[in-house]
Amino acid sequence: MRAKIIAISLFFTLLSPANAQQIVRVGGYDFPPFVDKRTGSTSLTFDLIAALNAFQKKYHFEFVDTSSKRRFINFDERRYDLIFFEAIDWGWQGRAVEASDVIMHGGTVYVTRADKHKDQRYFDDLKGKTIWGILGYHYGFANFNSDYEYLKKTFNAHMTTSQDGLIEAAVSGRADISVVVREYLQIYLIKHPEVQNKILVSKKFDAVNQYTILVRKGVSPDVAELNRILMEMENAGILKKLWGKYNLK
Template sequence: MTNIRHCGHTWLILLLTILLLPGLSARTQAEDDIKAHKTPPQRVRVGVYPFSPFAEYDDQGQLRGMAQRLIAILNQHQQQLTFEAVPVSPKRRYQAYLNQDVDAFLYENMKWGWARRNIDIRASQPYQSGGELYIAQAAPGRDQRFFEQLQQRHLVGILGYHYGFAGYNSDETFLRDNYQITLTWDNQKVLDLLQRGHGDVALMSEAYWQRFVQQNPAKASQFLVSEKYDQHYSHSILIRPQLLGQHQLDNLVREITRRRDFRQLILDYGISPHQ
């Protein structure tokens, strides 16, 4: 009799196990499916054009400068988006965006052609300040008056950049028709042309000039730097509106600018946070 009861209990346990096992397996499988199908971060292609020291490319075409480090900070801070750099030229950055080859830009400003072209792109609150200076070679008797009549000077600037003296019109035909100007590709080439006497006044980002002086203090006295600026500007993140709402974008900027690695970044380059 005891054996019969024991066998009965055993069969009951086996029956319950058989009945419950599919439910347990289904729940485990559902949990595995959720984990396996977790929404991956959305890819954001950041258009990066040479803009020293914010974005520079080495001889192997590898991105260097502040943009590289800011992209790393953005990726470390959040998991919703994955930012990656895509090389573009400053002149063709608008078309690259319209063609959906890129989705965002760092160290950018709506005044630099975006608003005038009425392009649908969202700008974050500013996170960094900067400006463009006039640089000339020092010479006996040369002082700040040298920068007063720019139309009488041979200028050296960068193709695709928007300068205050020209009303932010970056069209190279307009610039060459109205000014004596040589347009090249980056700040280092601008400075090289000035030093070789291929121009009278170079236009250069304050950030690049500060770094040049830090790295070459003995050469600073060879140049005359304007006290007035060609322009003051603020930097924002520009991004495709479908990727982030305005509130999300501004929150992201607020969060990253509070981070120690961002503060170290601007300190390393002698840059000013947004004032």
């Protein structure tokens, strides 16, 4: 009888919150290839969450959907505590966040319809050109000011909602210049090689992105612990395999 009581006690101890995995909520918005909300698409953020959950058992990471415009509001509402592939200078200044070590380098580039009269000098001066971007994104040409009215008035900018739309606008000539995430453009051109000769891509960056994970101050895992986990995953070859799936480095 005593053994049975001990067994039951142990069973409920194992079910207690102290022994359960801690839920960690990760915010994300449509930002291919990191978060791609199209049906049938893959997303690097989802794959990284799955890899983190498989690699360790202390935390269980879960995705929380937001948007590029609402991500700050949802963070302030404490709907999530981490956001992957983000940078502090994308509007996070003044909030209680810390950045992990850089997990990937990338950036945004300029794309225009190919023309025999165009070369790299076409991207030197944006004045008088129609520029397309994504609503809520932060761009170097605008000093990372994402306010739509400012972009429209100052740069004759048109804001849309998809990277594909940006590329298609450049190909058709509706956009003089589209500002596209380089990491997504690489994947797009592999899938659509016929577009390669229809566009001219800038050799210079609109902005060089150092992608990090932003972590709310005072939560677990903190930046130091997250950096340690990521380093262990890097040493095990897990991150390299993940990046390779998307032809990224």
